[in-house]
Amino acid sequence: MPEPPRAVLFDFGGVIAEEGFHQGLRALAARNGLDETRVLQACHDAIYGSGFIIGRGGEADFWRALRAHISFRESDDEVRADVLARFRLRPHMLQLVHDLRARNIRCALLSDQIDWLDRLDARDHFFREFDRLYISYRLGKGKADASLFDDVVADLGVHPREALLVDDNAGNIERAVSRGLIAWLFTDEDACLARLAPLFSGQREISV
Template identity: 55%
Template sequence: MSQNDNLDGIKAVLFDFGGVIAEEGFREGLRTLARQQGLDEQSIFEAGMDAVYDSGWVVGWGTEADFWRLMAERTALKGDPDSLRAVILERFRLRPSMLALVDALRRAGYVVGLLSDQTEWLDELDRRYRIYDHFDRLYVSYRLGKGKRDPSLFDDIARDLNLAPQEILFIDDSPGNVAQARRQGWRALLFQGEADLRRRLREMGIPSS
């Protein structure tokens, strides 16, 4: 019997990055910039979320320059793109205890992966913090050409893992992404804090330390 045969059939655990493994730097960075410039925080954040998809940047067919061009056209946000991006990147603060959880699951025999709608900024963060070393698989939207808004992404990943959908657990802080994963047959948990996550994993029979 393998180590996971009696643990609710889950063989892989995939984590979102911003908002789970790290603080949500894109949201907090844009809101910080809005406050600094006297703009509405929620409007700037929503414009940023639309622009990162509408520019194609987050799925790899657009560029960072395309993103900032749309932001300039659609909002009153001003500034040099290098300075603006620095504010955002510094707010992707890693949560060491979440990486420790990833490491513990890996030691317990689970395949652990990162599943995130991110641009090449994630590679830049990895060069600083060696994030990728903690994961067996990386599923990042700009590399894959599609993001979590596309339900076929979940089917693609299940095939890549060679697992049935119900053998995969996904952890994300977005209710919409959690619902999308569940519609594709995955198990999924909404991240509402580390203590809550560890409790729910224990209830599923999955070791969290």
Template identity: 45%
Template sequence: MRLSFLRSIGYPPKNGGKVLAAPLGGRGESRVFDMQGTCRVDVLLFDYGGVLAEEGFREGLKAIALKNGLDPDAFFQTASEWVHASGYVTGKASEQTYWRHLRRETGIQGSDADLRREILDRFVLRDWMVRLVRVLKEAGVRLAILSDQTDWLVQLDRRDRFFQYFEAVFNSFVEGRSKRDSALFDQVVGRLGTAPSEVLFMDDNPGNIERARSRGLETILYRDRRAFLADLVRFCPFLEASVS
């Protein structure tokens, strides 16, 4: 299977709800394929950082560590645990509390705004993923986001305007639970008004994938673009014409 999504699929769809697929490698005639019966599940549920976008939290924290002469992996582990332990990721503590604790525990320097910028600047939407989401939305597929994020997610949307593609955005900061709590998946499925088996959850964290699977959701562990598209085609066969 040759996966070249951006080169092979035409957007926006034309011809009354059909997608015009450009020829692979510039050879052959374009094909038109129907988008009816698009996916084998009701909802595609995307993680944000690490799936829709580059993982800015991890990379930003590692950059902060390097600027402060700290071991990046050790600092990332400390900062990741504290975003949960402090309650910041579930809306029970403020950003100020989060950074104040990290300064006290690790000695890092910088204002809240400067530290935040190191992280947010590294959350970069993947162009090919945005293109994919647009095609799925145009095909009538239900799309949602489930992210362990903070109030930063709204700031990221103000910058990049990606909420518009999704019917629902579930942010741990608002929901009061993170993906470390399996009950969050029940909560989200209930809000979507469907069955767990009708939701395909995509995340780059194996623990999150395992917890979602334990609650009956279909899952894809994001590893890289090629593997992700190959996995997604199993659930949304109409995409096969554009990636094979």
């Protein structure tokens, strides 16, 4: 990357916060003696198949679709509460967002999330930390559709090569790169912070 980015796009679950959905589903599988991989796939199929992830279906549609694939004894409310409790913000990542914005680098939350994200914000108040929010259930489009990245950079008023995506999903990374963005696969906080360190040291270049 010849110049620092003008905008950084952060995923939520797995980057800004712990991945509560996957953690909660693994716990659900363990409690009910279910295969973890099967539960994760069933949830993926239900949340996309019901349209819940892009705001075209409701929560009741999601639960019906999920229970059609797997059987578990907990109520919908109990599973939701457990999942939400596992989304824990990462303070160092939020500090990174704050520091980037202090250097006039725009920061956006770009996340495939259902409306439970509003409940998390009501609890933790993190929306205010970002310049823009691009959430799939609000947009009617998720990161599985590569054109979303075109929409986001256009809205931010930056060239694709001026935007950096930080995401923990390899497929999202590939799709962002295919649209001309710089994209880094998030593995852990320390690695992410180290990779972005040149932005705070006055260096003109950071590695792609």
